[in-house]
Amino acid sequence: MPIAEIPLRVWRTRGQSFSFRGHSIRYWSAGQGEPLLLLHGFPTASWDWHYLWAPLAQRFRVIACDMLGFGDSAKPHKHRYSLMEQADLQQALLAHLHVDQPVHLLAHDYGGSVAQELLARHHERRAEIASCVFLNSGLFPESCQILRVQKLLLSRLGWLVGRSFGRDGLVRTLSQIYGPRTHPSESALDDYWSLITANAGTRILHRLIAYVPERRLHRERWVGALQHGAVPLRFINGVVDPVSGAHMLERYQQMVPNPDTVELQGIGHYPHTEAPVQVLRHYLSFREQPLSFVPQKVAWS
Template structure:
């Protein structure tokens, strides 16, 4: 049975705000139980989780924010955006909510790198993480295949590319990374564009995309966090994603001890919106396992 969608207009009315280093951050929380932190990707926002939000909130206390520079949160123009600071933001949000117990992470794309930093901080005793599930993230920068738009944004003229970026550009680039049968509707594309354009977000796209080289800078730290085997991990991967698909999953299986992986056939870069029922099933299956148990598993769905 399909999962119910939360329209963006409704999602926005349920958001709350807190201040992070003088910047307004929008966040959402619902449910009770173990805290589950959902961390979105680039260039979208926490609305990406809207299909999974209600069913997860029936079992856990779900928490998500639009990270600095994304969605409905502040997008300061003269700001050096970094994944490190976004990890600080996630910890500040948990502190704001007075959550002191270990949290479970479910992260996509850009958010997967933020989660890797949180895992590294756990190893250092500076963060409390109980488990982590990744969706299509650039966990290993040597296997990440950047899109042309990302390369252009990283160029000297990136600021100009970002400012001229429009809805038609979004449609053209998004069409490359979804599965052939799971592309978003025109309505969903309108909503994605709204989240990017809010607060004049195109002015900072070239700054946000600095996460791509940042992954290489911190590769040893973040890959080491995956290999440390301190908390249960699972990688749910949309196999036909040209950016971080089957080739990224293969690298994960090469480097991570006792890899727990799920490959979703025919699914692209956004498994949680392309195949939310499957992602929910595989996530709940993961959570039903004893926390100390890390099986080797490959599932096709």
């Protein structure tokens, strides 16, 4: 049974704002129960969760924001963007909402690195994380494949590449990383583009891409956070993703003790929009496990 989506125009009307270090951040919150923090990827925004939002809000208190530099949040042009600061932002949002109990994480791509930092802080007793589920994320930088446009953004001419990046470039990029039968509609592409260009967003793409070398810089800390074993983890992976698909899943299974993984055949980099019903089922099955769960490898077609 398909899941109803939330149109972007409706999603935007439901958002609220708070100030983080002088910058306006858009966030969303719904439901009751244990807090579940949703962390979006690059270069999109929290609207990525629009298929899963309502069914998750029926069970949990779901919280998400457009991170600094993304979506409808502030995009300061001369800012030095950092995954560390994005983790600070998540903790500030939780404090703003008076969340004072352990938080569950559901993270994708860029948000997966933010989640790794929050896990590291958990082990340092600077955060309280109850569980974490990753969707296609560059958890091990040595296994993450960089797209051509990302390489160009990292170059000396990255500022020019970002400013000249257009909707056609977005379409070409997404066509490379989605599954062969799960490409977004023209309407969805328009909405993604609207979120990227909001607040002159193309002017900072070359600054946001700094997360790529930052992942390498903090690799030992963030991989160590996965290997600690104190927080239940699951990795749900669209295996045809050329960026962080089957090869990233294989690396996860090599590096993480007793890995709990799910393979989504024919699905690419955005499982939560390409196969939301499957992602929801696998996420809920993870949450229904007892705390002394036995990790397992699950393959699905």
